[in-house]
Amino acid sequence: MEFQKLDAQVRTGRKKGTARKLRREGFIPAICYGPGVESIALSLDPKVLSDALSGPFGRNTIIELTVTGMGAPREPLLVMLQDYQYHPVRRSILHADLLQVSLDREVTFRVPFVLVGRSAGEQAGGVVAQVFRHLPMRCTPDRVPQEIQLDISAMNLGDIRKVSDLTLPEGVRIELEPNLTLVSVTTPRAVVEAVPEEGEAVEGEEPKEGEEAKAESKESEE
DSSP states (O other), rough: OOOOOEEEEEEOOHHHHHHHHHHTTOOOOEEEEEEEEEEEEEOOEEEHHHHHHHSSSSSGHHHHEEEEEETTOOEEEEEEEEEEETTTTTTOOEEEEEEETTSSSSSEEEEEEEEEEHHHHHHTTTEEEEOOOOEEEOGGGGGGOSSSSEEEOOOTHHHHHHHGOOOOOOTTTEEOOTOOEEEEEEEEOOOOOOOOTTOOTTOOOOOOHHHHHHHHHHHHHH
């Protein structure tokens, strides 16, 4: 994976007024943290961050972060977007949490799960049910796959595919039980129309010749 590059500055103030001032200047507050390291308050350009995440790996993109300012680390940091807040209308990023990662330490990623092909069961009138859109994968940052694909072309009506049916890249583990169903091909529910019993008139239908007399005879007996 090719790492994206991003610059950030050490942020001294953590109050709401400081955050509002940053946003007026075109920056957003952010924080960088990780296991065994002290968190760093940062300010960065949200547009540059959005551009870095717009590639094929999306939120799984690994970023090479260069920090400047008082107390900044001497070397660039490898980080990934852990969480963020965004404006409900403009959808622009308002705050970012960056997780510091290492090439020798595994991290859990949510990787897109993509079905390939059109199943034989679907062509016969069946319905494909995909249980997961993303799969939790654990690996080192340099091994994270762009997506996990599953070819369903050979699936017939009633077939299922489980976690154990996936082919994963080397060094990548899935954090789901092997017997868990990922996709199935089922027969759609049939709409069964009510069939009138013998001698019962169908609404809107005129009684046949002789049936009216039978009904009147039945009523007189009662």
